[in-house]
Amino acid sequence: AQSVAQPEDQVNVAEGNPLTVKCTYSVSGNPYLFWYVQYPNRGLQFLLKYITGDNLVKGSYGFEAEFNKSQTSFHLKKPSALVSDSALYFCAVRDVIDSGGYNKLIFGAGTRLAVHP
Amino acid sequence: GAGVSQTPSNKVTEKGKYVELRCDPISGHTAxxxxxxxxxxxxxxxxxFQGTGAADDSGLPNDRFFAVRPEGSVSTLKIQRTERGDSAVYLCASSFQLTSYEQYFGPGTRLTVT
Known part of the structure; x- marks a missing residue:
């Protein structure tokens, strides 16, 4: 079965430092991978996706993610963290086996990012 | 433009009651x-849902849960004989079409069953 794992419940980083939020996946075939962010009292917002092509994917708000097939990872990164980046981050994979071409997503449990001034 | 909206934002109900949760997708989004x-x-x-039809309802936990989208726009999730285990945030998302990768999420409805 398709799945994603986010091994860290929380990541703490100082403002201005680089940040990494980890995600590993398990899929049959080629993975379609996504990152979403959830701010308090707001809906999940799409950050970026990997479908095919370059392993380094750039997304919204200065975030990027690196697809690593050999390590089955899709870690989210940002060179310089902002306090406003503090939120809940979800990695997701498209459920290709059951999906009839549409994007039925399987989410990880989420990682809370806390950026301290 | 307007995003996905969901009503109510919060719903508290007693065990055994029926509830309806509403989702208004972004205009023109078919999925x-x-x-x-x-x-x-x-x-x-x-x-x-793709249009009016439920293309995949495999995630509904049991037959107490049902959803409709009669005109291909607004959708209603219906839960009968609510149980405490149904307490959760129910999220709705829409996308432009079947193959669109980006889903736009609403803020959710927080359901509490007492």
Whole structure:
């Protein structure tokens, strides 16, 4: 079965430092991978996706993610963290086996990012 | 433009009651998804609509849950004989078409069953 794992419940980083939020996946075939962010009292917002092509994917708000097939990872990164980046981050994979071409997503449990001034 | 809206934002109901949760997708979006997010977990897929029809309802936990989208726009998730275990945030998302990768999520309805 398709799945994603986010091994860290929380990541703490100082403002201005680089940040990494980890995600590993398990899929049959080629993975379609996504990152979403959830701010308090707001809906999940799409950050970026990997479908095919370059392993380094750039997304919204200065975030990027690196697809690593050999390590089955899709870690989210940002060179310089902002306090406003503090939120809940979800990695997701498209459920290709059951999906009839549409994007039925399987989410990880989420990682809370806390950026301290 | 307007995003996905969901009403009510909060719903408290007694065990055994019936509830309806409403989702207004972005205008023109044909694909609509419902997810359920329990405390400390990521969203879990419930059902997917393409237009008016439920193309995949494999995530609905049991026959107490039902969803409709009669005119291909607004969708209603219906839960009969609610149980305490149904307490969660119910999220709706829409996308432009079947193959669109980006889903736009609403703020959710927090359902509490007492």
């Amino acid at each position: 609509l998804y419902w997810y359920r997010q329990s405390l400390g977990q990521g969203p879990e897929f419930l059902i997917y």
